[in-house]
Structures are given as C-alpha cells and as structure tokens.
Amino acid sequence: MTASISGTARVAGVAGSPIAHSLSPMIHNAWLNAAGLDGAYVPFAPSPAGFEAFIQGLRGGVITGLNITLPFKEAALALADAPTPAAQAAGAANLLLFAQDGTIIADNTDGIGLLAAFGEQAPGFDPTTAPVVILGAGGAARGAAAAFLAAGAPQVRVLNRTLARAESLAEALGSRVSPLPLSDAARALDGAGAVINATSAGLSDTGGFEVPLEATGADCVVMDMVYKPLVTPFLATAQALDRRTVDGLAMLIGQARPAFAAFFGQPPPAGVDVRALALKSLGQNERT
Ligand code: NDP
Numbered sequence: 143m144t145a146s147i148s149g150t151a152r153v154a155g156v157a158g159s160p161i162a163h164s165l166s167p168m169i170h171n172a173w174l175n176a177a178g179l180d181g182a183y184v185p186f187a188p189s190p191a192g193f194e195a196f197i198q199g200l201r202g203g204v205i206t207g208l209n210i211t212l213p214f215k216e217a218a219l220a221l222a223d224a225p226t227p228a229a230q231a232a233g234a235a236n237l238l239l240f241a242q243d244g245t246i247i248a249d250n251t252d253g254i255g256l257l258a259a260f261g262e263q264a265p266g267f268d269p270t271t272a273p274v275v276i277l278g279a280g281g282a283a284r285g286a287a288a289a290f291l292a293a294g295a296p297q298v299r300v301l302n303r304t305l306a307r308a309e310s311l312a313e314a315l316g317s318r319v320s321p322l323p324l325s326d327a328a329r330a331l332d333g334a335g336a337v338i339n340a341t342s343a344g345l346s347d348t349g350g351f352e353v354p355l356e357a358t359g360a361d362c363v364v365m366d367m368v369y370k371p372l373v374t375p376f377l378a379t380a381q382a383l384d385r386r387t388v389d390g391l392a393m394l395i396g397q398a399r400p401a402f403a404a405f406f407g408q409p410p411p412a413g414v415d416v417r418a419l420a421l422k423s424l425g426q427n428e429r430t
Contacts, residue, residue, distance in 0.1 A: 152181040154405035157196070157218075158211035161187040165420050166209055169398050172419055173410040181406055190214075197221050200240050207239040207405045209398075215281050222248030231292070232285035233314060237401050249404070252282065253289025255397025256365075260336070262396070263388040264363040270294035272335030277324070277353065279307040282367055283340035287315055290336075299330045303341075303351070324351060331357040339366040339376050355379050366390055372426045391420055 156166040162185070170183035186208070188196040193214050198221070200208070210218040215234035219225055222235060225248040229235045235248035260267050274290045276283050279302035287298045298315075301322045302308035308321035322330050331337060337358060343351060353376065355364065364380035369390030377387045395416055403409045410416075421428060 146178075146180055147182050148180050150180065152179070152406055153184065153205040154181070154207050154209075155184040155186050155205060156209040156211060157186040157188055157193070157214060159187050159190060159193075159213060161185045161211070164211065165394060165423060166211075166398060168419060168423055169395065169416045170402055170405075172414050172416050173402055174406070176414045177406075177408070177411040179406055179408075183405070188214075193217055194221060197238065197246070201244045201246060203240045203242045205240060207237065207401075209401055210236050210238060219248050222246045224248070226250070228253060228288070231288035231315070232281070234281040234285060236285075236397060237404065239404055250285055251397040251400045252285045252393070253292070254400055255393040255395070256286055256289050256338075256367075257293060258396030258399070259365070259388050259390075259392035260363065263392055264336075264386045267336065267363050267386075269335065270296065272333060273297035273299055275299045275301065275327075275330050275334045275337040277301050277327075277337070277339045278341035279304070279311045279321075280340065280342070284311050284314070286338055286340050286367075287311060287319055291315060291318055295335075299334070301327055301330055328354045328357040331355070331362070332359075334358060334362050336363045336365065338364075339368065339374070342368075355383055355385070358383070358385060360384065363388060365393075367393060369394060370424060370426075372421065372424070372428075391417060391424075395420070 167183055167185050174181050218235040223245045229248040229250040232250040236252050237249040239247040269290055274295045276286050290298050298319045300308045301324050305323045312319040312321040363386045365388035366374045366376045367390045368374050380387050
C-alpha cells in the first residue's frame with residue numbers, strides 16, 4: 143500500500159551532504175506506507191555554505207522536522223533555540239523539529255539508537271557493570287559516550303588518533319570519561335564490557351588502524367557504527383574471537399524510531415521489516 147499525500151500531508155526529511163546514500167527516506171516511507179499515514183519523508187542536500195539559510199527558511203513549521211546527518215550535526219545544534227539535554231550532552235543534533243511559533247527544537251536520538259541496538263543484538267548486556275571503550279572522538283563518539291554515561295557506565299575510555307580531541311570530549315562530559323591515545327588500546331580493552339568503533343576509518347585488515355581485540359574478555363560486546371559492509375572487518379575479527387557483536391544498521395534503525403514519532407505523531411507501525419529492506423538496498427545479506 144502507498145501512503146496518500148494530500149494537501150494537508152505532514153512532511154519531514156533528512157538533510158546532509160552528500161545525501162544520496164541515505165537509508166532514512168526508505169525506512170521512514172516504509173513506515174508511513176504501512177501505517178497509511180498522509181505524509182512524506184524526503185532527502186535534502188543543502189550546500190554547506192547554504193545550510194543556515196536553508197534551516198532558517200523552515201522556521202514556522204513549513205515541514206515538521208528534519209533528521210540531520212554529516213556534516214551538519216554540530217551546525218544544526220548551534221542554530222536551534224531549544225536543545226534537549228541529549229543534544230546538549232552529545233554536542234550535536236541529529237533531529238530538528240520546527241514548531242509553529244518559529245522555535246527550532248534540537249534533539250539527538252543517536253544515543254537511544256545505540257542502546258536499542260545493544261538491547262536487540264546483545265540481550266542482557268548491562269552497561270553499569272564494566273567500563274566502555276569508544277574508539278574515536280568525533281560527534282558520534284561524543285553522543286555514544288553521553289548515552290553510556292546516562293545509562294550508568296562506571297567509566298568511558300575514549301581512544302582517539304588525535305588525543306587532544308579525546309581530552310576535550312572528556313572535559314565536556316566529566317570525570318567518568320578517560321581520554322587515551324590509540325596506542326593504549328590493549329590496556330584500555332582489558333576488562334571492558336563493550337568496545338565501539340565510532341571512527342570513520344576502516345579498521346583492521348582493510349588498511350585502517352589495528353585494534354587488538356584479543357585483549358577483550360570473552361563477555362565483551364563489540365560494536366561498529368559503520369554498516370557498509372554490515373559485517374565490517376572489525377566485527378568479523380570480533381566474531382572470529384567468539385565475541386558478541388552489534389552492527390551499525392541496528393543503531394540507524396534504533397535512532398529512526400523516536401524520530402518518526404516526533405515527526406508524525408505516532409510510533410512506527412509494527413510488522414514492517416525495515417532491516418530487511420535496508421539490507422536489500424545495501425546489497426547485503428543478513429550476517430550468517
Ligand atoms: P567525525 O568526522 O566527527 O569523526 C571521525 C572520527 O574518526 C575521529 O575521531 C577521527 O580521528 C577518526 N578517524 C578518521 N580517520 C581515522 C584514521 N585513519 N585512523 C584513526 N582514526 C580516524 O565523524 P562522526 O563522529 O560523525 O561519525 C563517525 C562514524 O560513525 C562515521 O562512519 C558515521 O557514518 C558513523 N555513524 C553511524 C551512525 C549509525 O546510526 N550507524 C550514526 C552516527 C555516525 P581524529 O579526531 O584523529 O581525526
């Protein structure tokens with residue numbers, strides 16, 4: 143069934159540059175269609191120089207809201223009038239809502255998506271029992287660190303190529319965050335409950351940097367935010383070591399659920415296998 147789009151349709155979308163690769167239109171429109179809602183979700187690719195004018199022009203509720211992706215997440219937060227605590231803690235917005243009175247609300251649902259992905263693919267994982275290791279110190283890493291701190295992680299070890307960036311992340315998020323250089327990975331992984339790749343680099347045998355996953359304990363859960371390919375070399379190494387793994391596609395779908403509810407006023411309908419649709423669109427099979 144295809145959703146009708148009338149003159150009173152609710153419109154939302156995603157803004158990024160580039161945007162053509164985004165799976166978000168496919169995910170949200172599949173939910174809209176299944177729910178039979180009068181609405182649409184469309185991609186926008188404003189130029190980096192034109193991003194601010196693009197967002198200011200949407201004040202007043204021309205569209206209900208936007209997901210925000212690279213490279214605009216920090217700029218989106220800076221343009222908003224009313225950031226949620228999650229957006230402030232992450233230092234970035236992946237969601238803007240345009241209120242009728244002209245106010246722009248900034249939120250961040252990446253942390254919800256990350257924890258939902260762990261809940262789905264590593265059932266029983268308890269973030270409160272052991273330190274969490276995050277590789278990277280960019281926007282995604284900061285959001286992940288904030289989410290795990292909010293979930294009660296006793297310590298978050300942030301390892302980054304540029305140590306100064308990990309140090310400023312720790313300064314922003316407080317004393318439970320320990321900044322470390324990548325060269326300390328083996329020490330940092332010792333005793334960790336989870337390790338998350340939040341860098342944009344390939345890891346392990348693709349020419350990216352090496353992470354000694356053998357230093358993790360048998361119960362450590364390994365997650366990669368990258369989902370192309372679904373089983374990254376990082377996750378493949380973890381699976382070869384018999385570690386439980388969580389993939390970036392589960393996070394992407396997990397962050398989309400609360401965004402859909404914010405845009406269209408109701409949660410996504412049950413019974414739509416958006417993961418299967420996303421995998422088909424990526425030309426990937428379920429990990430077997
Ligand atoms: P940023 O550009 O803000 O940060 C990139 C990070 O990767 C930095 O820490 C950078 O280190 C590190 N890095 C890049 N190249 C290398 C390298 N060759 N060796 C070591 N470290 C490297 O990106 P984001 O934080 O926004 O995103 C990170 C990744 O997470 C992206 O791949 C993004 O697609 C993914 N992501 C996935 C989501 C999902 O739903 N699955 C949601 C959000 C993000 P340095 O500081 O030294 O430059």
